[in-house]
Amino acid sequence: xxxxxxxxxxxxxxxxxxxSCDFGAAGDAVDRFEVLVGLPSLASVVNLQAVDASDxxxxxxxxxxxxxxxxxxxxxxxxxxxxxxxxxKGGFANFAVDSTRSPSSENPVRLTLRAQAEGFSxxxxxxxxxxxxxxxxxxxxxxxxxxxxxxxxSGSRETVNTDDNGETxxxxxxxxxxxxxGSDAAEGSAxxxxxxxxxxxxxxxxxxxxxxxxxxxxxxxxxxELLPAEAKVTxxxxxxxxxAVRFQAKDGGGRRASQYGGVEGGEATEIAADLPTxxxxxxxxxxxxxxxxxxxxxxxxxxxxxxxxxxxAGKRAQEETTFQFIDGKVVVTTPSGKTDSIDMSQxxxxxxxxxxxxxxxxxxxxxxxxIGSNGQSGSLDVSVSGEGLSANTQxxxxxxxxxxxxxxxxxxxxxxxPDVGSATVTLRAADEQEVSTQIDLCxxxxxxxxxxxxxxxxxxxxxxxxxxxxGERLPVSPPFDGYSVAYRQSGSTDQYQTVxxxxxxxxxxxDDLETVTSAVVPVSSVFPNTDYEFVGTFxxxxxxxxxxxxxxxxxxxxxxxxxxxxQCR
Numbered sequence: 191x192x193x194x195x196x197x198x199x200x201x202x203x204x205x206x207x208x209x210s211c212d213f214g215a216a217g218d219a220v221d222r223f224e225v226l227v228g229l230p231s232l233a234s235v236v237n238l239q240a241v242d243a244s245d246x247x248x249x250x251x252x253x254x255x256x257x258x259x260x261x262x263x264x265x266x267x268x269x270x271x272x273x274x275x276x277x278x279k280g281g282f283a284n285f286a287v288d289s290t291r292s293p294s295s296e297n298p299v300r301l302t303l304r305a306q307a308e309g310f311s312x313x314x315x316x317x318x319x320x321x322x323x324x325x326x327x328x329x330x331x332x333x334x335x336x337x338x339x340x341x342x343x344s345g346s347r348e349t350v351n352t353d354d355n356g357e358t359x360x361x362x363x364x365x366x367x368x369x370x371x372g373s374d375a376a377e378g379s380a381x382x383x384x385x386x387x388x389x390x391x392x393x394x395x396x397x398x399x400x401x402x403x404x405x406x407x408x409x410x411x412x413x414x415e416l417l418p419a420e421a422k423v424t425x426x427x428x429x430x431x432x433x434a435v436r437f438q439a440k441d442g443g444g445r446r447a448s449q450y451g452g453v454e455g456g457e458a459t460e461i462a463a464d465l466p467t468x469x470x471x472x473x474x475x476x477x478x479x480x481x482x483x484x485x486x487x488x489x490x491x492x493x494x495x496x497x498x499x500x501x502x503a504g505k506r507a508q509e510e511t512t513f514q515f516i517d518g519k520v521v522v523t524t525p526s527g528k529t530d531s532i533d534m535s536q537x538x539x540x541x542x543x544x545x546x547x548x549x550x551x552x553x554x555x556x557x558x559x560x561i562g563s564n565g566q567s568g569s570l571d572v573s574v575s576g577e578g579l580s581a582n583t584q585x586x587x588x589x590x591x592x593x594x595x596x597x598x599x600x601x602x603x604x605x606x607x608p609d610v611g612s613a614t615v616t617l618r619a620a621d622e623q624e625v626s627t628q629i630d631l632c633x634x635x636x637x638x639x640x641x642x643x644x645x646x647x648x649x650x651x652x653x654x655x656x657x658x659x660x661g662e663r664l665p666v667s668p669p670f671d672g673y674s675v676a677y678r679q680s681g682s683t684d685q686y687q688t689v690x691x692x693x694x695x696x697x698x699x700x701d702d703l704e705t706v707t708s709a710v711v712p713v714s715s716v717f718p719n720t721d722y723e724f725v726g727t728f729x730x731x732x733x734x735x736x737x738x739x740x741x742x743x744x745x746x747x748x749x750x751x752x753x754x755x756x757q758c759r
Contacts, residue, residue: 232268232671233322234287237688237727239676240278240305243330243416244338246683248281248725251308253331255283258485259302259316264291268672268729278305282725282732284672293319300603302419304485305329311405311436312482312540314419318603324674324690326569326584332416336366336405336436342413344369344377345405352441356395357451358386362402369408374466376433378406382459387451388439391518391538396441406463407434409546411573411580420480420487421544427552427606429489430473430578433465434544435513446539450515459515465545467509468578473547473608477511477522480544481537490532491548492524511545546578549608553632555598559615562593562639567649568620568714569687570640574601576613576631586690589712598631607631620687620715621647647715648743652724654709657750658758663705673728675711680721680736687714718742 240253256275257265266288267273276283293299299319306312310331317327332338336345350362361384368375380402382388388396407413409431414422417434439447450459475492492511512523519531520541534541561570567587574581581601588594598607609632616626621644629636643649656664675694676686694711698704716722718741725734740747 231289232266232270232286233289234291234293234299234319235268235324235671235674235691236285236287236317236319237324237326237674237676237690238276238278238283238285238303239326239328239686239688240281240283240307241328241330241685242310243332243340245340246685248686249278249307249310249331250280253278253281253305253307253310253329255329256304257301258304258314259300261287261291261299261301264288264299265301277730279730280725280732280734282676282727283730284674284727285729286672287319293321295320295597295599298599298603302485303327303329304483305331306483307331309334312418313416314482314485316419316423316603318600320597320600324586324688324692326586326688326690328582328584328685330416332405334403336403339405340412340416342369342408342410343405343416345403346380347404348402350382350400350402352388352396352398352400354395354397356388356397358382358384358388358400360384364402364404366404366406369406369413370410374408374410376406376408376463376465378404378435378461378463380404380437380459380461382439382450383457386459387449388447389449389451390445391448391535393449394445396439396445396447398442400439400441400447402439403437404461405436407436407544409433409466409468409578409580411575411582414580415582417544418480418482418485418542420482420485421478421542423604424478424489424548426548428579428602428604428608429476429478429546430468430549430608430610431544431546431580432468432509432578433463433546434542435461435463437461437541438539440539448535448537448539449518452516461513461515461541462510463512463545464510468547472551473549475524476546476548478544478546479520479532479534479537480542481540482542483538483540484536486536488532488536489548490522490529492522492529513541513543547608549610551609552606553609554605555602555607555631556633557598557629557631558635559596559627559629560593560635560637561596561617562637563587563591564640565643566619566621566640566715567712568689569685570620571618571685572596572601573616573618574598574613574631575616576608576610579608579610579613584685584688586688586693589693598629602631619643622684643715646717648718648739648745649712649714650716650740650744651746652711652713652737653746653748654711655748655750656706656708656758657755659755662758664758673726676725676727677713677716677722677737679717680723686725689713713739 344366346364363381478489623641675689
C-alpha cells in the first residue's frame with residue numbers, strides 16, 4: 191500500500207492510488223507507484239466531522255467511532271474493506287457503504303455511530319442514507335468538564351474527598367445555572383451527603399479526591415443535538431424531549447461511582463432537574479436512561495403530571511424531576527408519584543437520563559420541502575424545531591439543479607416521529623443568510639426559496655497542480671470516491687462547508703497512465719482576498735492548509751504542494 195508518513199491536504203486529495211493491497215518486497219517504490227489497481231466504486235460515502243460542542247472547533251485528539259445499527263455490516267472503508275470502527279483524526283474522516291447495498295427511500299441504510307474521545311463525554315448519532323452519493327454528518331461531543339457548556343446546556347463541577355473506605359468526608363452540592371434567560375430554560379442540582387459510600391459497579395471504592403460533574407440540557411434544538419441517539423428514540427420511534435441530565439462521580443484513577451451507598455437518617459444522593467413541560471402535547475411521561483458508551487438504554491414510564499407545577503418568571507410551566515441513588519439503584523420522582531427502584535448496574539457509572547413523553551400520536555414522516563437554490567451553492571445547514579422535537583443536518587446544494595427536495599424522513603432517520611403539528615424549518619446558506627418556514631412534518635409538502643447570494647461574497651475554484659520537476663510526472667489513476675474537502679474562514683467558529691466528491695473534478699491526460707494534471711475544487715460564498723482553512727480528507731487521513739481566496743467572483747486560485755511534488759516520477 192502506497193502511503194506517505196504525513197499526508198498534506200492535496201497529497202490526500204491526489205494520492206488516491208493508496209490501496210489496501212500488500213505489494214510485499216516485489217519491486218521498488220517507483221514500480222509500486224506505477225501500478226494501477228482497480229477498486230470498486232463507492233456509491234454512498236459519509237463525510238464525518240467530530241467537533242467540540244462548546245466552541246465548534248474540530249477535535250484535535252483522536253475520536254474513536256464504532257458502528258452499530260441494522261446496517262452496520264454494510265460499512266466499508268474507502269478501499270471497500272469491511273469496517274467496524276474508524277479513528278477520526280483532526281476532526282475529519284470518511285467511510286462508505288458497500289456497493290452491493292443500494293440505499294433507497296423504501297430501503298434506507300440506517301446506522302448508529304458511537305463516539306468517544308479523551309476529555310469528552312461519549313455520545314452517539316444516527317445516520318440514514320436514502321440514495322447514492324455523499325452524506326454529511328457532524329458529531330458534537332461535549333467536553334467532560336460541564337462548565338465548558340454550549341447553547342442549551344449548563345453545568346457544574348465540584349470535588350469531595352473520600353476516606354479509605356470510599357466514603358465521602360463531607361457533603362457536596364453542585365448547582366447549575368439556567369440554560370438560557372428564556373422561559374423554556376432548564377437548571378439542575380446534585381447533592382451527595384457526607385458518609386456516602388462511592389463504589390464502582392464491581393464494588394471497588396473510589397479513592398482520594400472525587401470530582402462530580404453535572405450537566406443539564408433543555409429541549410432547544412442545539413441541546414437535543416447533543417443527546418445520545420438512544421435518548422431520543424424508543425422501539426416505537428422518536429420521542430418528545432423535555433430535557434436531560436448527565437452526572438458522574440470519578441476519582442483521580444478514572445474509577446466512576448455506580449453505587450451510592452445510603453447513610454444513616456435515610457439521606458441519599460439526589461439529582462434534581464427543573465425542566466419546562468410540553469404544554470401543547472399529550473402522551474405518557476417517561477424517562478430514558480442511557481449508557482452513551484455502549485448504547486445500553488431503558489425507558490421507564492412515569493406517573494402522569496398533575497397541577498403540582500412551578501411557574502418560571504416567563505410563566506412557562508416547570509416541573510421538577512428528581513433521581514435518588516441508593517446502592518446501585520435509582521428512584522425517579524415527579525410531583526405526582528415515583529417509580530420503583532431501577533437497577534443501574536449496566537450504566538457503569540455514566541448516568542444519563544432524558545425526560546420526555548411517549549407521544550399519544552406518531553406518524554410516518556411524509557412531509558417534503560422543495561427548495562429553490564436561487565443561485566446559492568455549497569453547503570446548506572438545516573434545522574427543524576417542533577414541540578419537544580428537533581433535528582439538525584447539513585446537505586450539499588446540487589450544482590446542476592435549480593431546485594431540490596428535502597424529506598422529513600431523511601431529516602430524522604426513523605420510521606415514526608411524534609405528530610407535533612406545525613414545526614419550524616430553518617435553512618442557513620453558506621453566506622450565513624437564513625430563511626424559515628412552517629411545515630407539518632407528517633404530511634405537508636411546501637416550497638421555499640433561498641435568499642439570493644450575498645453581494646459581498648464570491649464563488650471561486652481552487653486548482654491544485656502537481657508542479658512536477660521537468661521531465662517528471664504524477665502517474666496516478668486514483669479512486670477518488672473516498673475523499674472530500676471542508677473549508678471555513680480562518681479564525682471562524684462557524685460550521686465547515688463540505689465539498690463532496692461529486693463536485694470535485696480530477697483532470698488527467700489521455701494517455702494510458704492517466705497522469706494527473708490538476709484537481710479542481712469549487713468553493714461558494716467566500717469573502718474575496720481572505721484566508722480560508724481547507725481540510726482534505728481521505729478515509730482516516732486528513733490535513734489542512736490555508737488558502738487565500740481570489741479577488742473576484744468566478745476567479746481561480748492555483749495551489750501547489752511540496753509533498754505532492756515529492757511523489758512525481
